[in-house]
Structures are given as structure tokens and as C-alpha cells.
Amino acid sequence: MNQGYVTFRKNYLQVSFTLRKEYYSRFTFEQWKLWEGLWEIIEGLPYPLSHLKSVRHQIVNGEILSELQIHFRRNKLYASFMPVDWKISDDTIVVPDAIVVSKHELGDFIAITPAIVFEVISASTESKDRELKYRIYEQQKVRYYVIVDPKKNLAEIYQLCEKGFELKKKTRDEKFFFELEQYNFEFNFNNIWD
Numbered sequence: 001m002n003q004g005y006v007t008f009r010k011n012y013l014q015v016s017f018t019l020r021k022e023y024y025s026r027f028t029f030e031q032w033k034l035w036e037g038l039w040e041i042i043e044g045l046p047y048p049l050s051h052l053k054s055v056r057h058q059i060v061n062g063e064i065l066s067e068l069q070i071h072f073r074r075n076k077l078y079a080s081f082m083p084v085d086w087k088i089s090d091d092t093i094v095v096p097d098a099i100v101v102s103k104h105e106l107g108d109f110i111a112i113t114p115a116i117v118f119e120v121i122s123a124s125t126e127s128k129d130r131e132l133k134y135r136i137y138e139q140q141k142v143r144y145y146v147i148v149d150p151k152k153n154l155a156e157i158y159q160l161c162e163k164g165f166e167l168k169k170k171t172r173d174e175k176f177f178f179e180l181e182q183y184n185f186e187f188n189f190n191n192i193w194d
Contacts, residue, residue, distance in 0.1 A: 025044075026043075026044025026045070026091055027041050027044055027045070027046055027091065028041075028044070028090050028091055029041070029087055029090050029091070029093055030090075032046075032093055037049075038095065040093060040094050040095050041091060041092060041093045042092050042094065042132060042133075042136065043091055043092055044091040044092075047128065049083075049095055054122060056150050056194075057097075057120050057122060057150060059150075059194050060120050060148060060150045060192055060193070060194070061082055061083075061097045061098060061118075061120050062082075063191060063192040063193070063194070064082070064097070064098045064118050064120070064148065064192050065080060065081075065082045065098055066191075067187055067188060067191050067192060068080035068098065068100060068187070071183075071185040071187075072100065075103075075183065076103065077102065077103060077182050077183055078100050078101065078102060078103060078115065078180065078182075078183055079100070079101060079102075079103050079106065080098065080099065080100050080101075081098065081099055081101070081110075082097060082098040082099075083095045083096060083097050083098070084096065084099060084109070084110055085109040085110065086099070086109065086110040086111075086114065087109050087110065087111050088136065088140060092136070093109075094133065094136065096114070096117045096118065096119060096133075097118050097119050097120045097148075098117075098118040099114040099116060099117050099118070100114060100115045100116040100178075100180070101113075101114040101115060102115070113140045113141055113142055114142055115142070115143045115144065115180045115181070116142070116143065116144040116145075116146065116178060116180075117137055117142050117144070117145050117146070118146045118148060119133060119145075119146070119147055119148065120148045120150060121147060121148065121149050121150075122150075129147060130147065134147075134158075134165065137165075138160065138164050138165050141160060142160065143159065143160050143180065144157060144158065144159055144160070144178060145157075145158040145160075145165060146158070148192070150193075152172075153172050153193045154170060154171070154172055155169075155170070155171050155172070155189050155192075156169075156170050157169045157170075157171070157176055171189050172189065172190075172193075173189060173190035173193075174189055174190070175187065175188045175189070175190075176189065
């Protein structure tokens with residue numbers, strides 16, 4: 001891609017156009033706070049969160065949170081949320097489907113790197129979740145990134161290692177042992193499918 005251009009794609013609209021970087025506005029956290037609806041900003045570019053309207057998405061995401069709550073409901077060190085705003089920088093605010101984060105610095109939004117991020121993919125978010133967010137979460141040093149595909153009933157668990165994320169397991173119905181800095185727990189993926 002030419003360094004002087006940015007390409008915008010909206011798969012569900014089948015629209016693609018390219019603008020020179022000096023012709024588009026980069027949005028910030030202060031602007032984002034005023035917007036209606038659910039949006040993410042990644043490197044200043046807005047992304048609508050239309051996938052949250054899917055019933056299947058919400059069912060699977062709710063089951064992920066239920067499974068996490070077994071371990072974190074009364075945990076003094078970590079908390080789990082779905083979905084929640086994570087402010088990475090002034091021009092990057094993402095809304096992961098579910099996270100596990102340290103309780104030490106919680107406020108109106110998450111400002112620290114979560115230990116675990118879950119993203120439930122859909123046709124309109126798959127490339128963003130597998131490429132753009134994968135790169136962001138890796139750069140932010142998220143310990144585990146879990147990509148959940150509700151159509152295939154499949155979860156991919158990536159763990160941060162020396163060279164970046166490594167795929168540790170693909171599973172439909174197995175348990176996975178997450179090792180955090182001060183807490184370890186077993187997550188049963190069989191429990192998240194309806």
C-alpha cells in the first residue's frame with residue numbers, strides 16, 4: 001500500500017475507496033466520547049460495531065462471560081467484562097468482546113493492558129479481528145488472545161511468547177489452562193456454545 005494513502009473498506013456495504021492521508025481526519029478519544037452508537041477508533045480511523053446486534057454473537061459472548069465469572073466473581077486481583085472500552089492511546093480505542101484485566105486501575109474505561117482478550121468474530125469483523133486487532137493486541141502485550149468463531153464453534157487461543165503470539169490450541173470442546181501473573185484457571189470451551 002502506498003504510504004501516502006489510506007484505503008477504507010466496509011465489507012457489508014461492498015464499498016472501497018482510497019484517500020490521501022492529508023485529506024482524512026484522524027479522530028481522537030475526546031471526539032469519540034461524544035459519538036452516538038458503538039464505535040472503535042483504531043489509529044484515528046472509526047469502525048462501527050454493528051456485529052453486536054447479532055443474537056448468536058451475544059449468546060456466545062454471554063456464555064464466555066459466564067464461564068469467566070466462575071473464576072473472577074469474587075477474585076481480588078482480576079475482573080472480567082464484556083464488552084468494554086479499552087483506551088490504548090488518544091487515537092486508538094477498542095471494544096473487545098470480553099476481557100480479563102487487573103482490578104488495580106479500573107475506571108470509566110480500561111486504560112491498562114488486559115491479561116486476556118476474547119473476540120467473537122463475524123463476517124463483518126473477521127479480517128479486523130484476525131489482522132488489525134491481532135497486531136494491536138500483540139503490540140500491547142496481551143498475554144492471551146482468543147478468537148472465537150460462533151459459526152464453526154471453534155476457539156483459537158494465542159499466547160504471547162518472545163516473538164509474538166503463538167497459536168497454542170484450536171478447540172471446540174476442550175478445557176484450556178490460562179496462566180496469569182498471579183492467578184491460574186481452567187476455562188471450559190465446551191460451555192460457551194448454545
